[in-house]
Amino acid sequence: MDLQANVLRQLKSRREGFSLEQPFYIDQDYFKLDMEQIWYRDWLFIGHDCEIPRAGNYFTAQVGDYPIVMVRGKDQVIRAFHNTCRHRGHRVCTSDRGASAKLVCPYHNWTYDLDGSLVFARQMGETFDKNEFGLKPVHCESVAGYIFICLANEPADFAPVRASIEPYMKPHRLSEAKVAHRSTIIEKGNWKLVWENNRECYHCAGNHPELCRTYPEAPTATGVQGAGDDPVIAEHWARCEAAGLPSTFKIDPSGQFRTARMPLIQDAESYTLSGKRAVRCPLSDDVSTSHIGTMLLFHYPSTWNHILVDHAISFRVTPLSAEETAVTTTWLVHKDAVEGVDYDLKELTHVWEMTNDQDRSIVEENAFGIRSPAYEPGPYSVEHEGGVMQFVDWYTTFMINRLQGDKARLSAVA
Secondary structure, three states, X not given: OOHHHHHHHHHHOOOOOEOOOOHHHXXXXXXXXXXXXXXXXXXXXXXXXXXXXXXXXXXXXXXXXXXXEEEEOOOOOEEXXXXXXXXXXXXXXXXXXXXXXXXXXXXXXXXXXXXXXXXXXXXOOOOOOHHHOOOOEEEEEEEOOEEEEEOOOOOOOOHHHHHHHHHHHHHHOHHHOEEEEEEEEEEOOOHHHHHHHHOOOOOHHHHOOOHHHOOOOOHHHXXXXXXXXXXXXXXXXXXXXXXXXXXXXXXXXXXXXXXXXEOOOOOOOOOOXXXXXXXXXXXOOOOOOOOOOEEEEEEOOOEEEEEOOXXXXXXXXXXEEOOEEEEEEEEEEOOOOOEOOOEOHHHHHHHHHHHHHHHHHHHHHHHHHXXXXXXXXXXXXXXXXXXXXXXXXXXXXXXXXXXXXXXXXXXXXX
């Protein structure tokens, strides 16, 4: 049976409130379909403005088969390009990050300006036109300090994303922050399992003792319904909104992205074992209110985030194969915060370093069990796993719409 037709049949017949069938989590052909229909066509969080603060600063990333480079130009505009030399395809930037007045391919020294234009190609003949061989651009948008890219020739409209998340994020001035720490772990499980695990705290009490010191297990905080009916959350929203911080639950009609500011438990202000701030100076000079909780943002398929009074944490999801996913965590602090003076790095990162490792183990054991021939889709908890159901419903609807709108055969992925 045709792969797309089979996937459509399985998605349309999926039992509501149940997990997906086994191939969606382990099959390489299903993974390729995910990459082509979602990851190569939609907006993806790729990094932060503050990672490339000056002209010539760049960082690289890999999305499936596509190597990408993000660079800040002389005009201060952040651009993204395919990190593939227009000569013979060698990667132009081979380091994870760096700084350069020009982007120079190390193979034959073809040289590109920061706007992607080719400025030097040695001994290519009189008929050679440099204007025809600039780096291929990738659609790129920066919003409130977050950089998103889209690999599609014609990207989806980014305006709804910007309109929804920018008011919530702007007060935190993340474009002016700095990276205190970054770590990447590899989880041996499908990217959808990584997301399913993230979208609920049903598992938290038995698996995340450090996180549970400050983060509420209440499904109204983690899920996508009922938050406004929780009096603690409603009071928190009212207090933060009065201080000029957009806070109420807001989700896009498609279900792809959501923002909400949730209280931490009791008097906690930050993700530390004590609940006290990890950083002495606030993250933003514009936010002086205490006990603002955490501003939660997710944007499927690539990022979830926590923005607190003293620091912010971004998580970037990158699928590597049907059963491997990279999760990159970045801790942001005020641009003037000094390690060892304003914050202790171990205290700042400890809770989420532990939580990430615990989640890695959970995802890998989940994946291990799903490989069994005895696996069959199981029911989610209506009370605790509304967020997981919302994610799987989003994925199901998104893929059905994509597959029905594109009748072309699945192309080969190199």
